[in-house]
Each structure stands twice: as C-alpha cells, then as structure tokens.
Amino acid sequence: MTASYVIIGDGIAGSSAAETLREEDPDADVTVITDEGEALYNRILIKEFAKGKLPEAPISIHDDSWYDERNIDLKLNTLVTNIDTDAHTVGTHEGETLEYDKLLVATGGTPTQLPVENSDADGISHFWTFQDARQIKDGMEAADDAVIVGAGLLGIDLAAICGAQDVSGKYLMRGNAWWRYALSEEGAEIMHEAMRERGVEPVFESGVDRFEVDDDGHVTAAIDPNGDRYGADFVGIAIGLNFNTEILQDTDVKQDNGVVVDQYMQTNVEDVYAAGDLTRFYDVILGEYAQNGAWGSAKEQGTIAAKNMIDPESEEFRWVSSYSITHFDFPFLSFGHPTLGDDSAEMKHSDTEWRRIAIKDGKIVGGVLIGDLSPQSAYKKLMRDEVPIGDQKEILMQEGFSVDDLAPSKEQ
Amino acid sequence: MSRSDSHTHTLGVDLRLVPTDTVTESDRVTHIDQLSEQAQETIFSRVCCGSQRTQQLLTETEELHRGDILVFTDYFELR
Known part of the structure; x- marks a missing residue:
C-alpha cells in the first residue's frame, strides 16, 4: 500500500523531511503545504541580502522544478485550517481535505511583537522571513538613523545590516551586555566594540517604552524606559519567536513553549511528528527537553523525523548544533x-x-x-x-x- | 572581482578560497553554517583559526563546488 505523508511547512526542516521521505520511500505520496508564497529559501543568507551584499537569486534554494522532479506535491500560499488526528486528515483554507498516514508539523515561528505603543508604525520591521529582509533592506537604504531592539543572535544581524548600509544606529538592550545569557561582559565587549566600529552604538540598561510617530504614522523615535529619546526613521526588532502552533489547537498534541517531541521527533499523538524551530525536543545529550533554532539542527530534525515516519523509533536525534556570526x-x-x-x-x-x-x-x-x-x-x-x-x-x-x-x- | 592573492587560502590539492567582492544572480552561495562539521573544520583551519591537528584537505563535494561563493568572515570564491 502506498504511504501518504503530509508536511506542513517548507522551511529547512519540512523540506529536508520531504527529500528524505522521497529518497527512502520512492513510491509514497508526499505533500508539502506552506502559507508562504515562495519555496524553500536560505534563511541564513537573508541578512546578507538585507545588507545589500547579495542579490535575490542566490537566496532561493528550491524552485518548482525541484519538487516536480521528486514528485513532491508543493502547495504554496495554502493555509491549514484544521487537523483531525483521529481521522488522519488535514484541511486547507481552499476547502481541500488531505488524508495522511503520517503528519509532520514544521511550521516554525512568527516574530514576537514588541508590546508597546506604536510598535506597528511604518518604518518598524521585525526580522524573520525573506519578505521581512526585503522590507528591512528598503527601510535601511532610505534611513538616516536606526534603532535596533533585541540583544540576541537575530538582533545583531539587524545591527550588522545597519552598519553595512551606513546607517547610524543605536542598539537598545535591556541588560548590561549583548546576549548576556551566553556571554560575560568581557566576551560581549568584543562584540560591542565590533558594533561601534560599524557605526552602531550599544545602549545598555535600556529598551523601548514606546515609539513616537509623525502625522503620517511613520516612526520618528524610540523612547526607552529611562525616558531617553533616540531619533530613528527605521527600527528593526528581533526579540524572539512565537511558534506557529495555532493549527494544533483542536488536537491533543502536547505543547510546552513549543511542540513537545521525543528524540524521534514524535509528538504524544500517534502518527504526528514535528521538526524545526517550534519543537521542544528531548535532547539525549543534555538529558532534558530543549530548543534550538539553528539551521543545521532544523535540517537534521527534518531528516530524523522522516526516517522515523517511515520506520518508527529507528533513529534518534543526537546533534550538537553550531551557529556562526559572519559579520565581523x-x-x-x-x-x-x-x-x-x-x-x-x-x-x-x-x-x-x-x-x-x-x-x-x-x-x-x-x-x-x-x-x-x-x-x-x-x-x-x-x-x-x-x-x-x-x-x-x-x-x-x-x-x-x-x-x-x-x-x-x-x-x- | 577577486582581491589580493595574499588572502587566498588553499583548501585542497587544486582548490582554493579567494576573497571576492562580487556576487552575481547566477552564483551559488553557501553560508559556513550550511556545511558539514568536517568541511567547517577544514575551512576554519585554513582561513583563520582551526586546529592544525585535525585539518583535512577538501575536494569538490556535494556541498562545495568550484565557483561557489562561501560566506564566512569574508566572501570567498572557490577556485
């Protein structure tokens, strides 16, 4: 009997799962559903595009022919509206119902919005998708002064984009150092100095209390909790991800700040797997549940999930991830x-x-x-x-x- | 256009990393984080900062082709 696999999400986790399923089960029906309008692209490189250093084309990884050649049914711009884990079906916004034997949820996340006044003003961008990168590139190119918010690995990408576009920047951080949970002040100071050399000034014990806007609704300044005002005609925000788990709300799939999966990428619901950023996976090396948003980790999770969808509990996720910053x-x-x-x-x-x-x-x-x-x-x-x-x-x-x-x- | 040969790094018998300033629409571009651990280690060892005890020569592979652009501490063309 031909197996039917449905994958929700065409990021690196979903895409690597589709590729593995096709390689290891050549006769299976493989369907990939994504609400994005473009097939897999290189999320690691979109910051380089936003810097103005890369053209668009090299960012793309897969085009339609990649899916056609592998007989993978790719459904772009398609929202999943319902998952029935008892009936083993997935419903879409177009009224289509897809049956599955095994389901993989790899829907990633959406940037967390800064919950302050005027955070939705023109000129304020969050950083996650290729479309965000296009908006940030355009915004930075037109800007004189920028404010960056989010003292982590994505925030420093925004700071680097700011520097590469020769925009004067203020990098507002709530604590006393960049990525203070992983670096001491001594280590962080190396990064601070590198930012300064590119025209981006770290501002510590700060953050954003509210944004000011002009009559057209365009951002003009960020006001921090100390009352200090930082003029800006562009603001970049990267303060974390909200996981895209709404589609699981009517299911019994366990969630705990992410979709909980074991070392085989299997959820607590039979025949439902998850992979990528949105998982809270059992890390066999750490000996506890953990999360990881690195590209390599998501790719490996997709591969492992696919292998276990074909042959349950055949291979565990055992991975030491790594993440490079290439701005300096x-x-x-x-x-x-x-x-x-x-x-x-x-x-x-x-x-x-x-x-x-x-x-x-x-x-x-x-x-x-x-x-x-x-x-x-x-x-x-x-x-x-x-x-x-x-x-x-x-x-x-x-x-x-x-x-x-x-x-x-x-x-x- | 490539820059000074003094910043060129030999990866293998006939494979080199040459700094470049130009990326075109048709170039294949790879970020260091996309590479396998072995390929990363070799590039670290040759470009800046890897253990000389573990370095291995690289050849053209599935993940690295001649003509590719590699993004690391700079943009490098594989030649």
Whole structure:
C-alpha cells in the first residue's frame, strides 16, 4: 500500500523531511503545504541580502522544478485550517481535505511583537522571513538613523545590516551586555566594540517604552524606559519567536513553549511528528527537553523525523548544533546550549579572542568561541560523547586545546 | 572581482578560497553554517583559526563546488 505523508511547512526542516521521505520511500505520496508564497529559501543568507551584499537569486534554494522532479506535491500560499488526528486528515483554507498516514508539523515561528505603543508604525520591521529582509533592506537604504531592539543572535544581524548600509544606529538592550545569557561582559565587549566600529552604538540598561510617530504614522523615535529619546526613521526588532502552533489547537498534541517531541521527533499523538524551530525536543545529550533554532539542527530534525515516519523509533536525534556570526573580521561560533548549565569556564586570550563553555553536571553542554575557533571540534566531541571533564576546566581553556590534552576522568 | 592573492587560502590539492567582492544572480552561495562539521573544520583551519591537528584537505563535494561563493568572515570564491 502506498504511504501518504503530509508536511506542513517548507522551511529547512519540512523540506529536508520531504527529500528524505522521497529518497527512502520512492513510491509514497508526499505533500508539502506552506502559507508562504515562495519555496524553500536560505534563511541564513537573508541578512546578507538585507545588507545589500547579495542579490535575490542566490537566496532561493528550491524552485518548482525541484519538487516536480521528486514528485513532491508543493502547495504554496495554502493555509491549514484544521487537523483531525483521529481521522488522519488535514484541511486547507481552499476547502481541500488531505488524508495522511503520517503528519509532520514544521511550521516554525512568527516574530514576537514588541508590546508597546506604536510598535506597528511604518518604518518598524521585525526580522524573520525573506519578505521581512526585503522590507528591512528598503527601510535601511532610505534611513538616516536606526534603532535596533533585541540583544540576541537575530538582533545583531539587524545591527550588522545597519552598519553595512551606513546607517547610524543605536542598539537598545535591556541588560548590561549583548546576549548576556551566553556571554560575560568581557566576551560581549568584543562584540560591542565590533558594533561601534560599524557605526552602531550599544545602549545598555535600556529598551523601548514606546515609539513616537509623525502625522503620517511613520516612526520618528524610540523612547526607552529611562525616558531617553533616540531619533530613528527605521527600527528593526528581533526579540524572539512565537511558534506557529495555532493549527494544533483542536488536537491533543502536547505543547510546552513549543511542540513537545521525543528524540524521534514524535509528538504524544500517534502518527504526528514535528521538526524545526517550534519543537521542544528531548535532547539525549543534555538529558532534558530543549530548543534550538539553528539551521543545521532544523535540517537534521527534518531528516530524523522522516526516517522515523517511515520506520518508527529507528533513529534518534543526537546533534550538537553550531551557529556562526559572519559579520565581523573575526569569527564567532556558538555551539550546543550556551545559555544552559550549572557551571562555566571562560578565558580571554586577546582583544578579539575569547571563549566560554557551559557545563552541566560536570559535562560540556555548549559554548561560545570568539576569534579563535581551534578548540571547537574538541569541545563538540566532548559534548557529543558526554565526557566528564572533572576539575580540568583550566586545561579546557588553554590555547591549542585538544581532546588528547584531557586526562581520563575518575568519574568514567 | 577577486582581491589580493595574499588572502587566498588553499583548501585542497587544486582548490582554493579567494576573497571576492562580487556576487552575481547566477552564483551559488553557501553560508559556513550550511556545511558539514568536517568541511567547517577544514575551512576554519585554513582561513583563520582551526586546529592544525585535525585539518583535512577538501575536494569538490556535494556541498562545495568550484565557483561557489562561501560566506564566512569574508566572501570567498572557490577556485
């Protein structure tokens, strides 16, 4: 009997799942539904497009022919309005009902709106989709002064876009440092200095209380909670994602700040799987449920989900993710879960070289490397193999560290 | 247009990374995060900052083709 697989979402998780399903089950019916108007594009590169450094075409990954060649039915601009997990059906806004044997939900998220006055004014953009990037590019090109909000990995993309477009920027942060949950002030200062060199000034212990607008409804300034006013004709916001789980509201699929899945990407409801940004997955390395929005992680989750949709519980998701920032002259790499852990070790080796590892129960669970990436593969191997590091934190911080430098732990 | 050869990095026997300022509509562009861990490690080791103990030569693969543009600390063309 021909199996029928329905995938909701055509980001990297959904797309990699479709590709895997086709490769491993050549006779199956595979349908991909997305509410976006364009097929899979390279979400990592849209910031480069917004900087004005890349044309549009290289951002696209798949065109219609990719799906045709693989006999995958792609439905663009299609909203899923109903999922009946008992009947194994998915309904669309066009009144179509699709039957499935296995369903994958890979709908990702939508940027969180800043809940302040005038946050929907003209000239204020959130950053997530290719369409957002087009709007940001146009907005930055026309701007003289910009305000950036969101002291995380997407926020710094906006700051870099601001710098690349030669727009004077103020980067408003609620705390005392960029990405303060993963970096100490010492590490963050390297990033702050890089921002300043590009004309973007970090403003600490700030944020946004409200926006001011002109008579045409265009933003003119951000007012922070201290009452300080920052003039801006463009504002970029990246403060997080709301997961697109509305389509599951009439189902029994368990959610806990994301769709809860096990290490096989399976939800608590039979024949329903999830992959990508919206999952709260059981991380077998961490030993607890976790989330990860990195491209590689989402791609692997899609692949693993597909394998388990064909052959249940055949392959678990075991992955150490990594995420690079490529805006500056020096490299920046975070891996694993750098904001978690009950202990840490860090070291600054020079004005542009700093590293920190996050430790949980005596094992590496993540880290951040700035400038010198040479120990990244060793750290990732130790994390992947769940090696107890004992009291050898100082050795881990040495320049040129490799796994061979670590003495076998007595805990082993 | 490529820049100074002093910033060129050899990846393999006949594969090099050459800094470039120009990306066209027809170029295939890859971000460092899209590559496998092995390919990343090789590029780290050659471009800036990877362990010399683990570096391996790269050849043209499914993920890296001659003519591709790689986005890392700069834009590089694979030649």
